[in-house]
Amino acid sequence: MLKKYFYFTLVIALAGTLSINCSGGKDETVSSGSCTDVTETLGSPKTIEETVALINALPRPLSLGCFLNSLKAPLKVMAVNSSGSAQPAVDNANPRIFIIRNNLVLSVATAGAGKSLLELGEFISGNESFKGELAFPVEGTVTAEQIMAQLAQTSTSSTCATCHGAERKLQHGNLGVLWASNVVRPNTAQRVVYPYLRAQASACNSELTPHRCDILKAIYTKGQAEDADFPY
Numbered sequence: 001m002l003k004k005y006f007y008f009t010l011v012i013a014l015a016g017t018l019s020i021n022c023s024g025g026k027d028e029t030v031s032s033g034s035c036t037d038v039t040e041t042l043g044s045p046k047t048i049e050e051t052v053a054l055i056n057a058l059p060r061p062l063s064l065g066c067f068l069n070s071l072k073a074p075l076k077v078m079a080v081n082s083s084g085s086a087q088p089a090v091d092n093a094n095p096r097i098f099i100i101r102n103n104l105v106l107s108v109a110t111a112g113a114g115k116s117l118l119e120l121g122e123f124i125s126g127n128e129s130f131k132g133e134l135a136f137p138v139e140g141t142v143t144a145e146q147i148m149a150q151l152a153q154t155s156t157s158s159t160c161a162t163c164h165g166a167e168r169k170l171q172h173g174n175l176g177v178l179w180a181s182n183v184v185r186p187n188t189a190q191r192v193v194y195p196y197l198r199a200q201a202s203a204c205n206s207e208l209t210p211h212r213c214d215i216l217k218a219i220y221t222k223g224q225a226e227d228a229d230f231p232y
Helices: 002-022 032-036 048-057 064-070 144-149 194-203 210-222
Strands: 076-080 096-101 104-109 117-123 128-135 168-172 176-182
Touching: 032 064, 048 064, 048 104, 048 117, 048 128, 048 144, 064 210, 076 194, 096 210, 104 210, 128 144, 144 176, 194 210
Parallel strands: none
Antiparallel strands: 076 096, 096 104, 104 117, 117 128, 128 176, 168 176
């Protein structure tokens, strides 16, 4: 009788284990490892085209935090408490953060109207840059048409034209046609320095503000961010 009970218990336990494995379990979610398991080259984009290639190599659905965690440290940043943009800061603790690598400038926000957006910019010259925008989470394959359409106000102008003059459409390498327009540089007097934001990342409560913590920790903890100036 005891032997039969033992075999019955063993079968139930194995069946439970098999059902967990077959249902997908951990595979259904994006692990932090899958966000960071990219090569040094792929995780260090220097152009919008290379940024799109990185995004398309990451798991789906792709969160903004996962994308930021894929960027190789150390990151160079400029955070500003500025409300004068389509991706406004809320306060010093929730600034707009520019991530700078050569002529590539990416921007994110920890809170507010633009918190789900990744803004993409790439300097063409000291006065002009390519521009694009991508909303997260990302489900499918990202294309030039998508990051251009996200900004489109009409077929001939983007929402950037409100602040950035001399707008035009311009071919970007092998990626496709993107918006290009004048550069508006952030006000350095509104800079929020990295030691303060690194402390904010350390003290952040992920249960209360998960998005904010994901962004701050990806940039200032994992990304080891330090302050830098804009290109040119």
